[in-house]
Amino acid sequence: MTESLNVTVDRREGLAVIYTEGYINNQGGEEIAKVAYKLLDEGFKVLLLNLGGTKIVNSIGISILIEIIEKMIEIEGRLGFCCLTPTIEKTFQIMGLAQYAPIFPNEDAAVGQLRA
């Protein structure tokens, strides 16, 4: 029954892409945060969260994503999201996340904009 989350990372020049697959609940959110903070320790200041493999999230998981956004603001880094389902995007809009972490329709657009 457990809906686990798989997180993988693609480190590129000046930017790292975090891919998720599965349910972003509290454990999933913490897993993403662990990976994101490790990337910040490695010196990455631009992160892209590709949620293409995630079909469902909950507000506890999203609250951990807000912690990551707060951290990115603190270090003057940039965080973006891409490949969200329409419902996850709508949820992020309801919560106001898009004001602080832009949402892109696909990875190419996101990488282009975040690197600019």
Place this chain on the structure above:
Amino acid sequence: MAGEAVMREVTLALPMVPEMEIEASKTATSIAESMQMSPDRIDEVRMAVVEACINALEHSRSTDKEIFVTFEVVGDKDPEKLRITVRDTGIGFSPSELEEPVIEDKLKSKRKRGWGLKIIHGLMDEVEIRSGSEGTTVVMSKL
């Protein structure tokens, strides 16, 4: 709800253990699919069900250790809406005293949580919350 015909009804009694919200969301998906609801609207229903269940699982402190989720297909000849009721027998709360979460405040606050009801209101067409010393009932519908 008076005057509304219920074509089909399913009730789940869920133990208060982690990830029970996923079981409720699966039932929501099956019933919404049977109503020919669009995939995006089904997703919205799933998400709202997850949030309502998490609120009950996390905050109700129900001694029954169960929450009850009822799915009703409402309509006369054809399905007109899906009504979902999430009920717990916990300590209740005062909805009018809840502060609406605002991202600017949450970014500065230690407590980032507290978004469930805002998400439910944003995703569902009708939402009613009744809460008191005998528990909380969230009734939400998708037309």
